[in-house]
Amino acid sequence: MTQQREIRFLNEWLRLKYPTALIWKRVRLGPIPDKKLGNLLKITLRWADAVVYDGEKVIIIESKLRPDLGAISQLKEYGRLFYETPEFEMLRDKPVELHLLLPYEWKDMVAAAQREGIIVDIFKPAWLYKEMGWKLE
16 A cells, blocks of 8 residues: 555656656666566666656656655665666766655755755645645644
């Protein structure tokens, strides 16, 4: 159920924020083109929640309903792997932004992300707060 909420959360935000952009969801990043080869080489494949191209820059997005500090290193690794991903070769010359999408502002998390050059987006849909039993401020 949490995964469905996170997908809905991300999809709604993408529609609002990037209505005309090219969007790839649940994107494998890195040099290995498929799961079989990754398993054979004992490499863990990495998957970003979304990659957006708005015509000027590439935005790599990780969304978390219950954020933890590991999301910061996760996003940094996605930023590195983007340049090794064959499917995105045509966008390698574009600037890349890393975005962490959260449903509330956790000050320590926001500060840590910003120190690493990650943009934090806060999106507070009423339906999510109701389903999670959170107080919408």
